[in-house]
Amino acid sequence: MNKELLANQEKCLFFNLDISSDFRYFDTQDDLLKKIKQEVGLGKAYIFIDEIQRIENAGLFLKGLYDRSLPYKWIVTGSGSLKLKEKIAESLVGRKRNFYVPTISIHEFCAFKTDYKYDNLPEILASEETLEENLLKEFMIWGGYPRVVTSVTSEDKKAILAEIYQGYIERDIQLLLRLEKSREFILLLQLIANRSGQMINFSNLAGMTNLSSPTLKKYLWYGEKTFVIKEVTPYYRNKEKEVTQSPQYYFNDSGLQGFLLNRLFEDSLQTDMGFKFQQLVFHMLFKLTENTISTIHYWRTQNQTEVNFILNYGLEIIPIEVKANKMKIPKIERSLRSFIDIYKPNQAWVVNRTLKLEIKIDQTTIRFLPWYDLFDMEIVNR
Numbered sequence: 001m002n003k004e005l006l007a008n009q010e011k012c013l014f015f016n017l018d019i020s021s022d023f024r025y026f027d028t029q030d031d032l033l034k035k036i037k038q039e040v041g042l043g044k045a046y047i048f049i050d051e052i053q054r055i056e057n058a059g060l061f062l063k064g065l066y067d068r069s070l071p072y073k074w075i076v077t078g079s080g081s082l083k084l085k086e087k088i089a090e091s092l093v094g095r096k097r098n099f100y101v102p103t104i105s106i107h108e109f110c111a112f113k114t115d116y117k118y119d120n121l122p123e124i125l126a127s128e129e130t131l132e133e134n135l136l137k138e139f140m141i142w143g144g145y146p147r148v149v150t151s152v153t154s155e156d157k158k159a160i161l162a163e164i165y166q167g168y169i170e171r172d173i174q175l176l177l178r179l180e181k182s183r184e185f186i187l188l189l190q191l192i193a194n195r196s197g198q199m200i201n202f203s204n205l206a207g208m209t210n211l212s213s214p215t216l217k218k219y220l221w222y223g224e225k226t227f228v229i230k231e232v233t234p235y236y237r238n239k240e241k242e243v244t245q246s247p248q249y250y251f252n253d254s255g256l257q258g259f260l261l262n263r264l265f266e267d268s269l270q271t272d273m274g275f276k277f278q279q280l281v282f283h284m285l286f287k288l289t290e291n292t293i294s295t296i297h298y299w300r301t302q303n304q305t306e307v308n309f310i311l312n313y314g315l316e317i318i319p320i321e322v323k324a325n326k327m328k329i330p331k332i333e334r335s336l337r338s339f340i341d342i343y344k345p346n347q348a349w350v351v352n353r354t355l356k357l358e359i360k361i362d363q364t365t366i367r368f369l370p371w372y373d374l375f376d377m378e379i380v381n382r
Contacts, residue, residue, distance in 0.1 A: 011045035017054040026055055029064050036072065044071045052078040102227070103253050104144035105287055106280060107375045110135050112149065122372045126356075132372070136353075137269060140276040143255025154264070161259040172226045184209045185219050186260075192220075192229055192249050193257045197278045197308075199246040199300065220249070227252055230286070235297035235310040235317075237343075243300040250279045277324035277371075278308060281351050284374040285309060285320070305335045320349045327355035330368055340364050 005012050013036060015022045025035045036047060052058050062076065104112070110121055113135055118124045125132040142148050147160045173182050188209050192200075206216045223229040229249045236242035251257035254276055258264045269276065285296055294313035300306040309320040321336045332350075340348060340361055347365045355368040 005046055011040040011043065012048065013039050013045060014048045015050065017049065017051040023054065026061075029061065032065070033068075033070075042071065044073075046073045046075060048075045048077075050077045052076045054078075102144075104146055104149055106136075106139050106144075106284065106371075107287075109139050109144055109149060110372070113138075122370070122375055125372045126354075126370060132353075136277075136280075136371075137266060140254050140269060140273075140280060141258060141264060141266060143253040143257070145253060145255060148255050157255070158259070158264055161255050161264070165256065165259055168226070168228070173222075179219070179222070181211065181215075184211050185222070188216065188219055189223060189228065190260050192223070193251055193260045196250055196257065196275050197248055197282075198275075199243070199248055201246065223249075228256065230282075232282070232296060232298055232309075235299045235312065241301055243302065248298055250282050252283070254279065274324045278322045281320075281322045281371060281374070282309065284371065285311065288374065288377060289313070299339055301338075305338050307335055307339050310339075317343060317345050318347055318349060319343070319345060320351060323350060323352040326353040327368065330355065330357060330359050330366070332361065332366065337361070 015025065017023045017026065025032050036045070052062075055061050062074065065072075065074065107121070110125070111118075114121070114124070114131075125135070142157050143161075145160065145164060148157050148164075151157045151160060169182065169186065173179055173185060179185055188205065188211070191205060191208060202213055202216060205211075206213050209216065211219065220229070220231070224231055229251055232248045232250065234243045234246065236244045255264070258268065263272065282296070288294075289296060289311065292313065294311060297310045297312060298306065298308060299310050299319065307319045308322045311318040311320060319336060319339045321333055327350075330350075336348060336350070339345075344362070345364055347367060350366065350368045351371055351374065352368060354370055356370055356373065357368050359366045359368075
């Protein structure tokens, strides 16, 4: 965006509130406007402000600027989402649009690693087995933080993940949230990292972390709102036979997850491949359903029959089974067949490494899909 604006000769001004020489202009709104007028005048301009959470009462500060009807477009960024929302949300009702900038997706990662040469990435990955394997493994180990992706050596990647981790703990957890038990919070994240995609027992976690159940749930909520983990709730219609309460969690970035577990090496995938691949598919599904009414759940019965994901979009549902192996022939697991028998969905997916075909079970179309076929797939009305 910045490059496009500058290329079009638009006036732009940048402030980083981590830099003291920039921060000094934010004592009052008049101080800031005086500086802006000196730099870009009173005409149209784009004003970028990073680390806005450094300002006390940031929402009121920005509201005062917005309400002056100035010819400036304000682009405000920052970390510590909980604090930002607390300071800004109420003050800027009707005056703002929120954008969440996630880490790099597997699609973006593959495009970057192949120098953006291919418009048909799924076809390339389907035909080049070694390329598919290498890209998949690298992403599942190191994740999608941009500086990690662009670093070359393992040592550099580890150092950057350590820096990201330390910044998260010191800034978001200790400074912004002011948690009294930051050690317990980190232990909780490590336990969740080791249980990715598994049902969570709050009582067990509370005992292992020495946290009360309410505090434990609050800390998990903090983990979500600071974009470290995501919660997946169960799908159910029969409360007597199906799990209704216990959530599952997935890490937003597999590199940070590996750092917390000290598993930043390829051999770790020998034991983690299934869960890491399942987590990867979850994030691909999440990207497909963002900005829609669709929701993602898992399904499990009291006798432990389970389907990895249930896509729920209105009146339609899609059960999705995830297999980390290179399937050669279509195979339907008992759990998925059980869900189909009960709910009779129009379609079901089996996301795997290689197999692509469709079969029919009664009125349900079973689609076997390689993971890269989820790039930019349209779910609704298919």
